[in-house]
Amino acid sequence: MSEETENSVRAEVRAWLEANWKPDYGLVEWRTKLIESGWGAPHYPKEWYGRGLPVHFNPIVDEEFARIGAVGVAKAGIRTLAAATILDHGTDLHKEKFLRRILTGEDTWCQLFSEPGSGSDMAGAVTRADRRGNQWVINGQKVWTTSAHKAHWGLLLARANWDVAKHKGLAYFILDMKQPGVQVHPLKQMNGHASFNQVFFTDAIVEPEMMVCDVGDGWTVATTTLMHERRGADGLRSWAQASSRKGRIYEEEKAEIASTMEPYKWYPQRAGRVDLVMERAKATGKFKDPVIRQEIAKLLIMSKAAEWTARRARAAQEQGKPQGPEGSLGKLVSSNVARQAARVHTYITGADALLTGEDSPMGGVIAEILVSVPATSIAGGTDEIQRNIISERVLKMPKEHSVDTNKPFKDVPRNITAKS
Amino acid sequence: MRFSFTPEQEEFRTSLRRALEARSPTKEVRRLMATDQGFERDGWQKLNQELGLTAIHIPEAYGGAGFGQADLAIVLEEMGRGLLCAPFLSTALAANAILNAATEEQKQALLPAIAAGEKTATLAFSEDDGGNDAEGVAMTATQSGAAWRLEGSKSFVLDGHTADLIVVVARRPGSQGEDGLSFFIVDGNSPGLERKRLKTMDETRKLARLTFNSVEAKILGEAGAGAAPFAKTMQQAAVLLANEMVGGAERLREDALAYTKMRMQFGRSIASFQTTKNKAADMLVDVELAKSAAYYAAAALDEGDDELPALASLAKACAAEAYLQTAIHAVQMHGGIGFTWDNDTHLWFKRAKSSEILFGDANQHRELMMQHWKH
Numbered sequence: 001m002s003e004e005t006e007n008s009v010r011a012e013v014r015a016w017l018e019a020n021w022k023p024d025y026g027l028v029e030w031r032t033k034l035i036e037s038g039w040g041a042p043h044y045p046k047e048w049y050g051r052g053l054p055v056h057f058n059p060i061v062d063e064e065f066a067r068i069g070a071v072g073v074a075k076a077g078i079r080t081l082a083a084a085t086i087l088d089h090g091t092d093l094h095k096e097k098f099l100r101r102i103l104t105g106e107d108t109w110c111q112l113f114s115e116p117g118s119g120s121d122m123a124g125a126v127t128r129a130d131r132r133g134n135q136w137v138i139n140g141q142k143v144w145t146t147s148a149h150k151a152h153w154g155l156l157l158a159r160a161n162w163d164v165a166k167h168k169g170l171a172y173f174i175l176d177m178k179q180p181g182v183q184v185h186p187l188k189q190m191n192g193h194a195s196f197n198q199v200f201f202t203d204a205i206v207e208p209e210m211m212v213c214d215v216g217d218g219w220t221v222a223t224t225t226l227m228h229e230r231r232g233a234d235g236l237r238s239w240a241q242a243s244s245r246k247g248r249i250y251e252e253e254k255a256e257i258a259s260t261m262e263p264y265k266w267y268p269q270r271a272g273r274v275d276l277v278m279e280r281a282k283a284t285g286k287f288k289d290p291v292i293r294q295e296i297a298k299l300l301i302m303s304k305a306a307e308w309t310a311r312r313a314r315a316a317q318e319q320g321k322p323q324g325p326e327g328s329l330g331k332l333v334s335s336n337v338a339r340q341a342a343r344v345h346t347y348i349t350g351a352d353a354l355l356t357g358e359d360s361p362m363g364g365v366i367a368e369i370l371v372s373v374p375a376t377s378i379a380g381g382t383d384e385i386q387r388n389i390i391s392e393r394v395l396k397m398p399k400e401h402s403v404d405t406n407k408p409f410k411d412v413p414r415n416i417t418a419k420s
Numbered sequence: 421m422r423f424s425f426t427p428e429q430e431e432f433r434t435s436l437r438r439a440l441e442a443r444s445p446t447k448e449v450r451r452l453m454a455t456d457q458g459f460e461r462d463g464w465q466k467l468n469q470e471l472g473l474t475a476i477h478i479p480e481a482y483g484g485a486g487f488g489q490a491d492l493a494i495v496l497e498e499m500g501r502g503l504l505c506a507p508f509l510s511t512a513l514a515a516n517a518i519l520n521a522a523t524e525e526q527k528q529a530l531l532p533a534i535a536a537g538e539k540t541a542t543l544a545f546s547e548d549d550g551g552n553d554a555e556g557v558a559m560t561a562t563q564s565g566a567a568w569r570l571e572g573s574k575s576f577v578l579d580g581h582t583a584d585l586i587v588v589v590a591r592r593p594g595s596q597g598e599d600g601l602s603f604f605i606v607d608g609n610s611p612g613l614e615r616k617r618l619k620t621m622d623e624t625r626k627l628a629r630l631t632f633n634s635v636e637a638k639i640l641g642e643a644g645a646g647a648a649p650f651a652k653t654m655q656q657a658a659v660l661l662a663n664e665m666v667g668g669a670e671r672l673r674e675d676a677l678a679y680t681k682m683r684m685q686f687g688r689s690i691a692s693f694q695t696t697k698n699k700a701a702d703m704l705v706d707v708e709l710a711k712s713a714a715y716y717a718a719a720a721l722d723e724g725d726d727e728l729p730a731l732a733s734l735a736k737a738c739a740a741e742a743y744l745q746t747a748i749h750a751v752q753m754h755g756g757i758g759f760t761w762d763n764d765t766h767l768w769f770k771r772a773k774s775s776e777i778l779f780g781d782a783n784q785h786r787e788l789m790m791q792h793w794k795h
Contacts, residue, residue, distance in 0.1 A: 278793070290787070297786035300793070301713065301738045308423065308712035315423035326708050333705055390704060391697035395677055398692040 009057045013039050013064045021070040023245070027252035031073055031104040040073035040103055044087065048095050049103055069245055071253050074105030076260040077147060082109040082155055082174075084228040089212050089221045094174065098153070105256055110151035112142040112175065112199060113222060117415035120385050122157070123167050123219055124404070124414060127201065129158035136160075136173065136206040138181070141198065146263050148184045148197035151177045156206070157222045160215040162410040169409050170218030174210040181205060191371040195263035269365065270372040270379075271334065272341025274303045277348070280366070286348045295347055299340045306333040325394045332386040335377035342373040422719055425494075433494050436471060440502035443467055446764045449624060452505035453767075456617060457582050458626035464506045468537040474511055475535035478519070483532030489516075489656060493663035493718035500667030503624055503767055507540045509664065510578035514541030516656050517587045520649035521603040522640040530585070530605065542583035543653065544574035544630055552654060552780050554598045554647055559632065561590040561602060561639070568604060568639050570632040576778075580628030581617040584608050588637065589650055601646035604637035611635070622774035624767065655732040657779050659721055662714040662732075665739035665775045669707045669746045672768045676703070676750035683755075696753065703749050710735075710742035726794075733780075733789035740775070740782040747772035 016037055025033070034040040035049040042061050044050025065072050079102045086094045101107040118124035127140025138158055148154070154175040161169035175182070181204030186194035213221050242254040277296055281287040287296075313327035346353050349366050356367040377383040391397040404412045425433070443463075452459055468474055477492040478484025492512060499508060515534050518527060533539040547558055559572030570590055580586065586608055592600035606613065614631040641649070677700055680691035690696050717735035720728050747769040751758040758765045776782065 293790045294783060294786050297734075297737065297789050300789070301734050301786070302709065304716075304734060305709035305713040305738055308716045309708055311423040312712055312715070319424060321424075325704055326712070329705050329708055332701070333709065336705070384698075387698045387701035388694070390701035395697075395700050395704065397677075397681065397697050397700060398689060400692065400694065 004053060004057070006057070006060055009042075009053065010060050010064060013042075013061050014067075017064060017068050017070050021068055023069065023247040023249055025249055027071065027249050027256070028104045028106060030071060030249060032100075035073060035100060035103045041083075044099075048087065048099055069243065071243070071249050073103040074256065076257060077108065078111050078151075078155070079105075079107065079109045081111065081225050081228050082153065085155060085212070085221060085225045088224050089172075091209070091212075093209055094212070098174070107152045108147055108150045108260075110145050110148045110154045110177065110197075110199075111225065112145060112148075112154045112156040113225075114142060114144045116141060116143050116198075120382055122222070123170065124412075125157050125159055125170065126414065127156075127158040129160040129171050129173065129206070131160075134208050136171075136208065136211065138173075138175065138201040138204040138206060141200050143187065143196070143198050145184075145197045145199050146195065147260070148177065148199050149186065150259070153177060154182075154199070155225060157218055159409065160218075163408050164216070165407065166405055166409050166412065167219045168216050170222070171215045172212040172218040172221040173206045174212060175204065175206055176210075179204060190374070191266060191269075191368060193263075193266055195266070266368055266372050269368040270338065270375050272338035272373055272376075273345070273365070273369050274299060274337065274341050276362075276365075277341065277344055280345070280348050280361070284348055284350070286350070292344070292347045295340075295344050299337070299344050302333070302340055303337050306330070306337055309333070325390075328390050328394050331381055332383055332390065335383050335386075338373045338376040342370050345369050421716065421723070423715075429491065429494060432491070433498060436495065436498045437501070439467070439471060440498055440504055444502045444504045446503070446767060449503050449505055449767060453623035458579065458624075459505045459507060459582075465537050467506070468508075473508060474515070474537050477512065478515055478531050478535040482527050483535040485535075489659070489721035490715075490718040493660055493714070493721075496660050496664040497667035497714075500664035500669075500771070501671040503668065503671075503771060505624055507542070507579040507582060509660065510542035510580075510583060511540050512660065513543040513578070513653065513657050514583075514585065514587045517543050517603060517649065517653045518605075518640065520652050521646060526605075526638075526640055534585070539584040540579065540582065541585040541587065542577055542579050543587045543589075543657075544577045544580060545589045545650070545654075546576040547573060548575050548629075550576055550777075554601055554650060557589050557591050557601060559588070559590040560593045561604060561637065562593060563643070568637045570604060570606065570635045570637050573629065573631045575618070575627075575629045577628045577630055579626055580630050581615045581626065582608075586613075586630070587640070588632075589646060590637075592644060595644075598647035600644050601650060602643050603640040603646050603649065605640055606632075606635055606637045610637075620774070622770040624771060625774050625778075651729075654779065655728055656721060658732040658736040658785065659714070659717040661775060661779055662710075662735040662739040663718055665743045665772070666707065666711045666714045668768050668771050668775070669710060669739070669743040672743075672746050672750040672765065672772075673700075673703045673707050675765070676700075676746075676753040680753050690753075699749055699753065703746050706742040706745055710739045713738040727792070730789050730792035730794065733785035733792065736779065737782040737785040737789065740785070743772040744776050 016039055020033065031040065038049060038051035039061060041049055042051040042053040043055040043058055046052045083099055083102045086098055113122055115125050115127060117126055127142060130137045154177050156173040156175040157170055158173065159169050160171040181202050183200040185198045187196045187198050188194045242257045243250050277299060281296060286292045309326050310330055316324055345366055349361055352361050353370060357364045360367040392399055472485055473495055475484040476487050476495060477489055480486040511534060515531060518530050534541055546552060547556055549556055559570060559574065561568050561570050570588060586606045588604045588606055589601060590604055612633040612635040616629045618627045618629055620627050680696050681689055683690045713735040717731040720731045725731065750765050751769060754763060754765055757763050
């Protein structure tokens with residue numbers, strides 16, 4: 001496809017959309033037509049609903065969709081991580097069975113990786129996968145599973161061999177979530193939301209063809225999923241926003257996005273809402289307090305410097321320079337910003353910070369900041385893990401001596417859990 | 421706004437770093453800081469002329485190289501890293517003050533000698549209370565015929581005991597605040613000028629107290645119109661110092677990291693302990709964020725950003741916290757040896773401390789930043 005250029009891609013997708021897009025389609029009906037054309041996921045291989053185009057053409061295609069107002073394939077949620085993992089490691093059967101329904105949005109997926117006993121140490125999973133006849137039988141517990149209660153399918157990391165080292169005994173499965181052996185319970189968080197679930201497996205069944213890789217390669221496949229998660233699944237997965245246009249297909253898409261994004265509605269508060277600080281300080285009169293002004297300034301300094309550091313990293317990347325240290329700091333810095341923001345919001349809010357919900361400022365938004373910020377330094381890699389990554393990969397400091405990777409996993413000390 | 425340096429700037433930085441490493445090892449820093457002058461005129465003139473350092477930000481029309489404040493900031497960052505003992509910051513500030521305040525004719529007359537490195541200069545604004553704004557200026561200037569006479573004292577003047585030219589901020593008798601301020605230029609050897617070197621905690625940064633007993637001076641620019649150029653000069657000073665500071669902070673961070681990798685305790689390098697690794701990661705965060713702020717503010721100097729007053733204070737406050745925290749960690753990571761005179765860490769620790777206070781501390785700059793914040 002080396003002859004493709006931005007202009008040729010733009011012209012081609014524009015012509016196809018002009019000939020085919022109609023807002024009175026049903027959502028699945030339109031997406032079925034769209035993925036057959038390859039324009040729904042142009043970076044997928046030609047034989048699997050794509051056009052085999054380099055991923056950097058995706059923004060051009062997106063622009064043309066936006067220009068005409070056409071709805072794209074289902075992008076939000078775990079489903080695109082599933083698609084990316086299946087494309088990289090799945091069998092033709094998996095691709096046949098799942099990719100189309102992922103792109104049309106008919107199937108919802110979840111990621112069954114974290115466990116109560118293994119958070120940062122994800123490769124220490126103890127959910128069991130045992131062979132019975134030619135089937136796999138799953139027992140154990142997963143946690144922090146977004147959308148598990150709606151999911152049709154789950155990406156499952158489980159231990160199939162306890163006699164080899166930690167990373168070597170893991171297998172990776174596609175699990176049917178709608179079976180009696182799978183029980184899903186919401187997990188209520190300290191901020192009152194229940195965005196995640198606990199998933200319990202009691203003799204849940206996986207058919208042999210739903211194994212994604214051999215026992216022993218599960219960690220490698222999980223790493224692929226996590227890499228796509230960090231990369232935003234090659235630009236396909238995004239913080240979905242509904243179109244404001246009117247019409248049946250837009251309504252259907254809006255409902256899909258609302259449902260998929262529901263668990264994330266408190267995420268802006270989790271980051272500290274630096275954007276609200278000045279208006280709140282002025283509205284409460286605390287803007288005049290010299291002590292609070294100092295704290296606001298500390299927050300703004302950190303927040304602006306973090307933003308400029310990210311811009312430096314992006315500029316270096318755009319110029320094709322090797323990544324400097326500035327590119328590895330964002331996650332840790334965002335925790336510092338969020339914590340200082342919560343501190344400042346508390347100073348500004350005063351006694352009203354004792355309250356929550358409709359009795360509290362901004363209909364509970366400020367209260368929600370104060371009890372959501374602690375998630376920032378834990379979710380997606382704790383501050384402690386970030387510091388290890390920075391010190392070992394960027395600063396080249398020695399790794400801790402490992403005590404768990406060179407012996408059979410069954411001999412590794414681990415947490416006591418109910419079902420392992 | 422640019423978020424990266426041009427290839428030419430990177431190349432300039434590399435050659436400057438190499439030159440400073442060769443010319444200003446800490447042995448040389450220690451030798452020069454122990455002298456009364458704080459530098460050697462011949463050595464400095466030679467280095468300056470080779471690299472064209474004092475000419476960088478001076479327009480070509482006045483004998484300079486015509487680069488911007490952002491390029492000047494690179495020089496300061498490297499000098500902060502190398503702890504060069506030279507009257508560079510003082511001379512750069514004086515040149516900025518002349519550029520901001522003087523008439524075209526005065527710039528033509530004064531700047532070529534500064535650009536060529538023939539004359540060192542400084543800016544005298546602080547008085548005994550150490551202030552750095554219009555309020556702090558009490559020194560008076562009175563006109564008698566064409567000449568002006570300065571009466572009063574200045575203190576904490578960078579390289580004030582050695583500067584060939586002294587740019588002075590003074591006020592019309594009876595005026596207050598921003599009213600009645602003017603810039604003047606005085607020859608370092610003027611009759612009636614008493615210069616006393618102050619003993620500084622940071623020996624690499626020489627300060628002096630200057631007493632003016634009816635010293636004859638030339639006014640720069642228009643009488644009474646000094647407030648705006650003074651504010652601008654101080655904003656530039658804050659940004660340039662912030663860049664010098666992040667250069668020093670990065671050097672301290674790198675040296676401390678290298679030491680932890682070498683130092684063995686309990687049969688392993690102390691860099692293998694998580695408590696050390698956590699500290700090193702936090703130091704990287706502090707220094708990189710401060711660099712981002714310093715670079716952004718330096719770019720804003722050249723782009724005439726109307727948020728400059730807020731950005732300058734932001735960069736200075738950010739650098740102050742980061743540099744001192746890095747210095748504290750650096751001593752700690754060295755352990756006992758880090759508290760000895762023979763170990764070099766204290767040279768930068770003291771520079772961190774002196775820079776924290778010079779041109780206003782972090783509390784002052786955070787307050788200024790809030791006053792100027794536009795959002």
